[in-house]
Amino acid sequence: MGFSSFTFLSFLLLLPFSSPSPSPSNLPILSFHEAYNHLFGDANLLLLNHGKSVHLHLDERTGAGFLSQDLYLHGFFSASIKLPADYTAGVVVAFYMSNGDMFENNHDEIDFEFLGNIRGKEWRVQTNIYGNGSTNVGREERYGLWFDPAEDFHQYSILWTDSRIIFYVDEVPIREVKRTASMGGEFPSKPMTLYATIWDGSSWATNGGKYKVNYKYAPYIAEFSEFVLHGCTVDPIEQVFPKCDLTQISEASIPNNITTAKRTKMESFRRKHMTYSYCYDHLRYKIPPAECVLDPQEAKRLQRFDPVTFGRGRRHHAKHRHSSQAEFTSV
Template sequence: MKGSHMEFLVVFCYCILFLFVSASSRNSPIIPFDEGYAPLFGDGNLVIHRDGKSVHLSLDERTGSGFVSHDLYLHGYFSASIKLPADYTAGVVVAFYMSNGDMFQNNHDEIDFEFLGNIRGKNWRIQTNVYGNGSTNIGREERYGLWFDPADDFHQYSIAWTDSQIIFYVDNVPIREVRRTESMGGDFPSKPMTLYATIWDASDWATNGGKYRVNYKYAPYVAKFSDLVLHGCAVDPIELVAKCESDQKGIGSGVTPAQRIKMENFRKKHMTYSYCYDRLRYKTPPSECVINSQEAERLRKFDPVTFGSGRHHGKRHRHTRGSQTEAASSF
């Protein structure tokens, strides 16, 4: 995918999809697992339920598990309702993310939801991340608590991706907006990606920098996925032909004023880490960061966690072992 071919795909898909994020998954088709996805790894640790509309991924001493979309996509709206494992989950990571690392090993793109397990009595944390053009040396991680326990019930997690912005949603509330800036250069995801969901053992880094590890006494750890939405511009990986439907609604309307208020309230109450304020990793904040002194002061009490400079992402596809904050008032 080079030169004029890639430029044509970007322009073509973006023009077709340009008017679509306010159409949430409530207005997007929920598809059976077999229509949009295939098992990635895990053998019997991936089980399909509810007439093909729900899938359970489990982690035990033998292996984790995962699934992958049939198609590559260039922009779109991607969503799933997820219920996470309960009890002691330290070292466990559940991921719902987009990547093209299998096709572009040296300059891949990635858009991540990562759910980080915890010791008993402490809730899961949620982490978002964005890589573009292999920019893993600049991890754009943010980390949050949630206003609910994600192990109690299903909640919706969504990614809206256009040529100019990426928006992460939890239960239709935007929690993060990443806008493409000129200073980011190729660090903004711009190549077709596949959608993945995985559960795996990340004992080396996921909970307090590896202090707490997966305890298989509590296995199997089961993550449940339902209400799967793939609503984007599918791309043929060989012919480089975009398979966008002409009747698709666009995804570029962005965050409304009312949604922005909710997003700002969420971030003030629940964000515990932002790469922009991590002086241990970045002597100078990346160019797209806008430093807010009040936000910096609030985040100062949270210790930055070592993420391994992005190197941990390759472990997601290993097939064998080895491979909330306290609830606040609603916003």
């Protein structure tokens, strides 16, 4: 007997259900005027293509930035970004969420930070979170990428729910932060505004401030387009914020987890391209923060990359090392 339609249907029903991945393709794309306001930088912010694209310039005078018109409690936030090329030491491009203007001493933050580099070295990408003013605990991770982010536009996205935060690059999840009891109030939980900025981070961004911004290469131009702001907006006057159900604000599906296939891609990315994780930084934390789940293989790989930071050695015993560049291979 052949493979009947009934058998085929039964087979499909046994497959694990998976929601579609968050993507600008199934979410509304907004123009700058619909979603954002100018933050700083005067003429260093330039609108193009009827407000569908934005150029942020950094020169000797100033950087530039913009912010969302609305305040959000959870959602999916995305932009297509093309970074400055050539010598970019000290240049910081940031795409992030924050409520520091509302909660000065106990703010929350979710960060994509792009840290420039000297010529011949690829841009480095850093993710970080703060909750309830927990700036004394840095939760940074840094990565190389499998492409040159200055050659073309690539999509960078943040999914933020009440239970997890997921960072995406071109729809590939690169980091998942789950809310745990051990984190307490240090998981971002208050409404935030979305920001995009370019600025001079000479004091720290490249090799701890060893290489500064060289303005003979200015202006440095970061390009933004394909803006997605898909979340629950809240009134900043409200003192009690309502629960946000992302599935009710649009017909588009926003998953609350990572599918098996996407998790495989995430693990591959982290294995090939992650160069720093706070969880394994013995110089900063003698005991890893409570939410860290340590992976012996990940620890061993990072220790080979930097035996001082990720090992048990002492700094004065470390010899000068040249870090190998991350392979430009797809995940």
